[in-house]
Amino acid sequence: MALPSSFLVEPISGNPKPTQVMSPAFRSVSGPSIVSVIRARSLRNIVKCGATANYQVENGIGSVVVPVLSAAGVAEELKVFQENKTSNQEYLAMYSSIVGGITTDPAAMVIPIDDHMVHRGHGVFDTAAIMDGHLYELDQHVDRFLRSASMAKIRLPFDRATIKSILIQTVAASNCTLGSLRYWLSAGPGDFYLSPAGCPQPALYAIVTQIRKPPEFKGTKVVTSSIPIKSPQFATMKNVNYLPNVLSKMEAEENGAFAAIWLDDEGYVAEGPNMNVGFVTKEREFIVPRFEKILSGCTIKRVLALAEKLVKEGRLTGISVRDVTVDEGKNADEMMLIGSGILVKPVLEWDDQIIGDGKEGPVAEAFFNFIMDDMKSGPSTVRIPVPY
Numbered sequence: 518m519a520l521p522s523s524f525l526v527e528p529i530s531g532n533p534k535p536t537q538v539m540s541p542a543f544r545s546v547s548g549p550s551i552v553s554v555i556r557a558r559s560l561r562n563i564v565k566c567g568a569t570a571n572y573q574v575e576n577g578i579g580s581v582v583v584p585v586l587s588a589a590g591v592a593e594e595l596k597v598f599q600e601n602k603t604s605n606q607e608y609l610a611m612y613s614s615i616v617g618g619i620t621t622d623p624a625a626m627v628i629p630i631d632d633h634m635v636h637r638g639h640g641v642f643d644t645a646a647i648m649d650g651h652l653y654e655l656d657q658h659v660d661r662f663l664r665s666a667s668m669a670k671i672r673l674p675f676d677r678a679t680i681k682s683i684l685i686q687t688v689a690a691s692n693c694t695l696g697s698l699r700y701w702l703s704a705g706p707g708d709f710y711l712s713p714a715g716c717p718q719p720a721l722y723a724i725v726t727q728i729r730k731p732p733e734f735k736g737t738k739v740v741t742s743s744i745p746i747k748s749p750q751f752a753t754m755k756n757v758n759y760l761p762n763v764l765s766k767m768e769a770e771e772n773g774a775f776a777a778i779w780l781d782d783e784g785y786v787a788e789g790p791n792m793n794v795g796f797v798t799k800e801r802e803f804i805v806p807r808f809e810k811i812l813s814g815c816t817i818k819r820v821l822a823l824a825e826k827l828v829k830e831g832r833l834t835g836i837s838v839r840d841v842t843v844d845e846g847k848n849a850d851e852m853m854l855i856g857s858g859i860l861v862k863p864v865l866e867w868d869d870q871i872i873g874d875g876k877e878g879p880v881a882e883a884f885f886n887f888i889m890d891d892m893k894s895g896p897s898t899v900r901i902p903v904p905y
């Protein structure tokens with residue numbers, strides 16, 4: 518039976534388009550036909566799909582041929598995938614409790630599809646910045662990580678000290694001095710059921726990514742999010758269900774803004790999709806929304822502690838963690854986004870309303886410098902040297 522002619526299917530990976538190929542296996546049985554081959558990049562893998570192609574065509578499945586790969590074939594394709602990836606984010610090291618070790622080969626940085634985190638979102642995560650060869654606020658982030666795991670009913674594969682040691686060793690293996698450490702705890706692999714009862718062993722994963730330059734102090738624009746905020750039970754734990762956060766960020770980008778701000782069920786200002794918010798009122802008070810319904814940010818907690826200095830210097834009249842109305846927020850002298858990815862980012866415009874004088878404010882700048890200095894030369898309670 519002759520195989521139909523068609524073009525290759527473009528892979529979803531963003532890799533360069535494969536060229537038309539003719540498998541020697543097809544040639545021998547089917548004459549000079551060209552078949553569609555998904556992801557056929559290495560000749561070895563194309564040859565392997567010949568028998569499958571005949572089976573598929575003869576059984577009316579169609580002309581799109583999916584190669585059946587050996588473990589070595591998969592490894593080869595994953596390598597090509599990484600080599601052709603379009604993102605400029607570099608992955609330097611990954612730890613996985615599944616393999617019980619660290620790899621520095623991005624092609625091997627994979628997790629099992631039957632992990633409850635992958636197919637049911639049953640996982641939690643956290644981060645820590647790497648600056649000048651030190652981990653910033655690792656203990657504070659790990660505390661939140663373990664709190665999130667407990668709220669998500671995820672057992673710990675190791676005790677806290679071991680988790681921390683694994684994270685530090687992963688950064689050491691990466692040789693990264695400026696970057697980001699991200700880590701996940703999941704119910705682990707086992708099966709595809711809703712219940713995690715068949716997942717015998719929780720899993721820990723961690724990855725180190727490189728950052729080219731530290732965040733800049735630069736003003737930005739925000740909008741109010743139309744995506745519903747997560748209920749307090751889920752907003753206060755850092756679990757992997759970030760679809761509302763992703764959609765909120767996309768909504769902001771569609772409107773030429775950096776972030777979309779959530780309001781809570783009572784209409785008070787809540788938080789951004791991956792950052793907290795703070796304001797300086799006309800009375801020079803620094804106000805921050807209460808943490809009962811949002812994520813308790815490690816960065817804003819540190820800012821709250823460091824802000825006392827500005828009160829002592831008379832630059833702020835006070836600090837308050839309380840309900841903040843939209844009206845109060847939009848009429849503030851300064852508004853800022855605060856989080857470990859951006860540090861402190863002034864907001865110059867919210868829903869087309871100019872905030873303050875429309876310029877980066879002095880309090881936001883002081884907070885940004887506090888955090889930068891803290892990352893570079895803060896006390897040992899917030900800075901852990903990486904033993905490279």
Ligand SMILES: Cc1ncc(COP(=O)(O)O)c(C=O)c1O
Pocket residue numbers: 788789790791792793812813814815816817855856857858
């Ligand atoms: C929803 C949400 N709120 C706030 C924050 C800020 O937290 P942190 O300062 O610990 O990065 C984050 C970032 O992780 C977040 O995802």
